[in-house]
Amino acid sequence: MNKQQKEKYLRDYGTLKSQGKPFFPYAVAKDSAMAMVVMAVIIAMSIVLGAELGPKADPTSTTYTPRPEWYFFFLFELLRVIKPPALVQLATIGVPTICLILLFLLPFYDRGPERRPERRPIATTAGIFVIGAIGYLTYLGAAAGPPTQIDIPVPANVVSQGPTAVANYKAGEQVVAQSGCAACHKFGENGNSGPGPALTKVGARLPAQAIQRTLLNPSAPMPSFSALSEQSPKQFAQMVGFLAALK
Amino acid sequence: MAKIKLPPVPSNPLSSPKRPGKEYGPSGARGHAAEAGVSAVDWIDERTSLSGGLRWAMFRKVPKGTNWFYTLGSATMFAFLSQAVTGVFLAMYYDPSATRAYESIQYINNNVFLGEFVHGMHRWGSSVMVILIFLHMGRTFFFGAYKYPRELNWVIGVALLVMTMTMSFSGYLLPFDQRSYWATIVGVNINGTGPLVGPYLSEFLRAGPYFGATTLSRFYAIHMLMVPGAIAALMGFHLYLVAKLGTTAPPWIKAKGPEKLSEEKVTVEA
Numbered sequence: 296m297n298k299q300q301k302e303k304y305l306r307d308y309g310t311l312k313s314q315g316k317p318f319f320p321y322a323v324a325k326d327s328a329m330a331m332v333v334m335a336v337i338i339a340m341s342i343v344l345g346a347e348l349g350p351k352a353d354p355t356s357t358t359y360t361p362r363p364e365w366y367f368f369f370l371f372e373l374l375r376v377i378k379p380p381a382l383v384q385l386a387t388i389g390v391p392t393i394c395l396i397l398l399f400l401l402p403f404y405d406r407g408p409e410r411r412p413e414r415r416p417i418a419t420t421a422g423i424f425v426i427g428a429i430g431y432l433t434y435l436g437a438a439a440g441p442p443t444q445i446d447i448p449v450p451a452n453v454v455s456q457g458p459t460a461v462a463n464y465k466a467g468e469q470v471v472a473q474s475g476c477a478a479c480h481k482f483g484e485n486g487n488s489g490p491g492p493a494l495t496k497v498g499a500r501l502p503a504q505a506i507q508r509t510l511l512n513p514s515a516p517m518p519s520f521s522a523l524s525e526q527s528p529k530q531f532a533q534m535v536g537f538l539a540a541l542k
Numbered sequence: 543m544a545k546i547k548l549p550p551v552p553s554n555p556l557s558s559p560k561r562p563g564k565e566y567g568p569s570g571a572r573g574h575a576a577e578a579g580v581s582a583v584d585w586i587d588e589r590t591s592l593s594g595g596l597r598w599a600m601f602r603k604v605p606k607g608t609n610w611f612y613t614l615g616s617a618t619m620f621a622f623l624s625q626a627v628t629g630v631f632l633a634m635y636y637d638p639s640a641t642r643a644y645e646s647i648q649y650i651n652n653n654v655f656l657g658e659f660v661h662g663m664h665r666w667g668s669s670v671m672v673i674l675i676f677l678h679m680g681r682t683f684f685f686g687a688y689k690y691p692r693e694l695n696w697v698i699g700v701a702l703l704v705m706t707m708t709m710s711f712s713g714y715l716l717p718f719d720q721r722s723y724w725a726t727i728v729g730v731n732i733n734g735t736g737p738l739v740g741p742y743l744s745e746f747l748r749a750g751p752y753f754g755a756t757t758l759s760r761f762y763a764i765h766m767l768m769v770p771g772a773i774a775a776l777m778g779f780h781l782y783l784v785a786k787l788g789t790t791a792p793p794w795i796k797a798k799g800p801e802k803l804s805e806e807k808v809t810v811e812a
Binding site for chain 1: 600602605606607610612613614616617620644648662665666667669670673674680684685686687688689690691693696697700701704707710711714720721723724725728729732734735736737740753788789790791793794797798
């Protein structure tokens with residue numbers, strides 16, 4: 296906006312304002328009515344949905360589902376959409392940071408005098424696209440199933456080792472399932488494909504030692520399982536054994 | 543055509559002044575009560591000069607054509623106030639220690655009068671506030687209301703959005719159940735992958751290299767002292783700018799000057 300356009304805006308706005316109504320009581324009445332609606336919605340949600348607690352936080356436990364509050368789903372889903380490990384940093388921090396900077400600086404690069412949405416096709420399209428993208432990612436996050444179920448057929452080489460090996464494999468499968476690994480990793484048909492790599496055949500890629508090292512010292516955002524290995528070495532060993540057997 | 547009867551004009555709207563020498567002021571108990579209220583307000587105003595600012599903020603004009611979309615900002619503020627009030631009541635019973643936090647929330651839910659109700663209002667109020675702040679931002683964006691001269695108010699608004707999300711994130715840990723604990727660990731780890739400040743930020747959030755006993759009290763301090771204070775201060779500045787610059791008119795409303803002025807003719811007498 297150049298100086299002339301600025302002055303024209305201020306002049307037109309001054310005219311519109313002088314023809315308006317005082318804030319009190321006209322706008323205040325509308326705002327109060329809206330506040331009543333907000334209050335009613337909050338009270339209704341509290342009564343209908345309640346505030347139930349899950350089980351107590353337990354750093355050593357193996358049954359957890361790291362799911363954020365629903366309005367963070369779109370950030371969380373961004374991690375799954377962008378899969379290559381080299382780009383994970385881009386997904387976790389890069390894209391949100393760039394979007395935030397663009398949002399902060401919006402009035403400094405969109406300086407045109409036009410305010411009507413239908414005459415600002417680029418801004419309006421971009422806005423609708425962003426809302427659509429956030430909505431879609433939120434939907435994906437909400438639709439993702441509970442990450443506590445894994446059904447992988449017992450591999451042939453485990454079956455050939457006898458019933459003890461199969462029992463250990465099954466126990467490990469349960470530990471992995473309850474640990475919520477499938478929230479970020481794919482196991483055959485189960486789990487989410489990202490942010491973490493698919494683990495369907497992780498045993499073929501990594502030896503048991505390497506899997507154990509990764510579980511103890513993972514790269515972010517994966518949580519460490521060192522607490523589990525200290526509190527319950529048996530379960531941790533079953534977990535490693537199960538993952539190493541996936542070939 | 544029947545004539546409409548004109549409303550009666552008060553015979554004497556102004557009471558005649560009293561005779562000199564007689565005492566001025568109200569008479570009777572009601573009059574004295576009214577006088578007491580006025581003088582109390584006068585007393586405060588004499589010492590604060592608040593009435594001018596209040597008149598400036600409350601009786602400023604709002605342009606023609608503003609509609610219900612223009613209530614979203616104040617609705618967001620109202621949701622914040624609701625969060626503040628319910629938060630105060632929760633803080634009366636909440637214990638931000640890793641060993642007692644969960645039990646104290648359980649106590650609120652099961653033993654405190656209307657405890658679960660207030661807890662639920664606080665929990666779902668956060669969702670309502672996030673939805674309202676996004677709607678308010680959408681209105682501002684599509685109506686081009688962030689343009690000159692309101693650029694700074696947009697920047698403050700985005701800062702308020704970030705702080706609202708910070709409130710949601712820090713509040714999510716406080717009930718200290720499994721969901722909140724593990725979601726927070728992953729969230730802090732995600733912060734840690736950021737360039738340059740990432741590792742420092744996640745260490746600050748965790749109060750150390752690992753998730754420990756002090757992490758919860760740190761989140762508690764962030765959630766109920768640091769960020770809400772900043773939100774309240776910025777909200778005040780946001781509102782000041784709204785009052786100073788005026789509420790925008792919807793972009794499709796055209797300004798029409800007073801016609802008398804535009805038809806004015808200048809005649810030069812000889």
